[in-house]
Amino acid sequence: MTKLYVGNLPYSTTADDLNQLFADYGPVVSSTIISDKATGRSKGFGFVELEDDSKAQDAIAKLNGTDFSGRPLNINVARPMREDR
DSSP: OEEEEEESOOTTOOHHHHHHHHGGGSOEEEEEEEEOTTTOOEEEEEEEEESOHHHHHHHHHHHTTOEETTEEOEEEEOOOOOTTO
16 A cells, blocks of 8 residues: 655645546555644645555655646645654
């Protein structure tokens, strides 16, 4: 299983939107939009977990830099969360 970082999202993007975007690349295990704790507003990025590692790499290759609702997506393998956050 591979967790992908998906950045430069429009603030109106939902987890369902991410599911639809990545559905062509295999089963989506989970999708999350990160929100500001104080305002509840999207921070413009999220995470998607795909079941198949090779399909996740395919998704990165094909979707990174593509236009999504007027914004070029920034997609790569998610880094582990740091302890100081």
